[in-house]
Amino acid sequence: MYLDSGDALSYDTLVMATGARSRRWEGPGIKSDRLFYLRDIGDATRLGLELRAGAHIAVIGAGFVGLEVAAAARSLGAEVTVVEVGDRAMPRIVLSEFSAALTRCHEEQGVRFYFGTRVVSIKDDVIHLSTGEVLRADTIVVGIGSIPNTDLAAEAGLAVDDGILVDAFGRTNDPCIYAIGDAARHVNELLGRRVRLESWQNAQNGAIAIARIIAGHVAPYAEMPWFWSEQYDHNLQCAGLPLDIDRIVWRGDLGRGSAMAFQMSGNTIVGVQALNGGRDMRFGRQLLEAGRSIDLERLSDPYSSLQEIARVA
Numbered sequence: 001m002y003l004d005s006g007d008a009l010s011y012d013t014l015v016m017a018t019g020a021r022s023r024r025w026e027g028p029g030i031k032s033d034r035l036f037y038l039r040d041i042g043d044a045t046r047l048g049l050e051l052r053a054g055a056h057i058a059v060i061g062a063g064f065v066g067l068e069v070a071a072a073a074r075s076l077g078a079e080v081t082v083v084e085v086g087d088r089a090m091p092r093i094v095l096s097e098f099s100a101a102l103t104r105c106h107e108e109q110g111v112r113f114y115f116g117t118r119v120v121s122i123k124d125d126v127i128h129l130s131t132g133e134v135l136r137a138d139t140i141v142v143g144i145g146s147i148p149n150t151d152l153a154a155e156a157g158l159a160v161d162d163g164i165l166v167d168a169f170g171r172t173n174d175p176c177i178y179a180i181g182d183a184a185r186h187v188n189e190l191l192g193r194r195v196r197l198e199s200w201q202n203a204q205n206g207a208i209a210i211a212r213i214i215a216g217h218v219a220p221y222a223e224m225p226w227f228w229s230e231q232y233d234h235n236l237q238c239a240g241l242p243l244d245i246d247r248i249v250w251r252g253d254l255g256r257g258s259a260m261a262f263q264m265s266g267n268t269i270v271g272v273q274a275l276n277g278g279r280d281m282r283f284g285r286q287l288l289e290a291g292r293s294i295d296l297e298r299l300s301d302p303y304s305s306l307q308e309i310a311r312v313a
């Protein structure tokens with residue numbers, strides 16, 4: 001392994017934990033010094049200086065990063081506009097009911113949204129939209145996803161496809177090299193497919209599992225993915241990454257500010273999402289991880305205790 005200092009290090013076992021980087025705005029205006037990204041502490045410090053009362057902040061992308069920046073900026077008194085090419089917020093993972101509830105909450109706080117709208121170009125403080133409209137912003141925050149850092153792995157001859165490809169034990173196609181965290185796309189035996197996850201749970205627990213494997217305790221690394229987001233005083237949590245669901249069982253009342261949705265495949269829970277779900281989310285995750293058949297009538301009965309259902313599942 002060669003370092004940029006010119007030094008070379010040899011290894012018996014190598015772990016690649018190269019993470020991911022922010023996807024860049026590549027249209028006209030790419031060099032604008034008004035463009036900001038959020039990936040590391042330097043980005044956060046620079047952006048933090050821009051978020052102040054009265055500043056006009058445009059956010060490109062209504063994903064987790066974009067909406068959390070919008071909430072922080074608005075809470076500090078900035079004027080915030082979010083432009084999203086999709087027709088709703090957080091479309092990749094979050095159920096549309098929760099997207100709508102959080103969008104409403106942002107709008108009540110004074111955030112403006114343009115959905116189904118693409119940013120076409122940026123020149124100085126002017127942003128041209130695909131609708132023909134024009135926005136002005138002091139600061140433009142780009143939150144359009146991330147790209148795994150796989151160049152080094154590819155150069156080393158490892159298999160790469162939206163992440164460094166590893167098996168359920170974190171092994172690449174080179175028996176001496178493992179990959180973990182945001183950079184890796186691992187076989188997840190609970191989901192029955194390969195996934196690349198961007199969460200601290202995966203970064204931390206994947207690292208622990210792979211360290212144990214290297215030390216000789218060979219067991220597959222498999223966890224139910226779990227993500228959350230804090231926006232204003234709302235907490236959104238999503239567990240599982242189901243591809244196919246045939247119905248959703250609801251508990252709680254979104255109109256009253258908190259609800260939990262069980263994504264079902266037959267009588268089995270394959271995903272759980274909650275807005276302001278509090279401690280019930282813990283029991284929801286337990287039920288998801290148990291993977292057993294559930295009495296749907298009981299699950300949807302608002303008077304039945306989720307803790308009790310999880311205890312007997």
Ligand SMILES: Cc1cc2nc3c(=O)[nH]c(=O)nc-3n(C[C@H](O)[C@H](O)[C@H](O)COP(=O)(O)OP(=O)(O)OC[C@H]3O[C@@H](n4cnc5c(N)ncnc54)[C@H](O)[C@@H]3O)c2cc1C
Binds near residue numbers: 039149201227
């Ligand atoms: C704005 C933001 C908010 C987030 N919020 C949440 C959240 O609320 N909850 C949650 O679970 N997750 C969240 N995440 C995701 C979480 O931060 C990541 O999943 C986690 O940091 C991934 O850890 P990692 O070690 O794989 O990669 P990273 O933390 O990206 O670390 C990789 C490191 O490798 C270094 N590196 C890369 N290439 C080389 C090289 N060739 N040589 C030497 N060093 C190299 C990089 O500089 C970097 O320091 C958030 C991420 C972002 C960007």
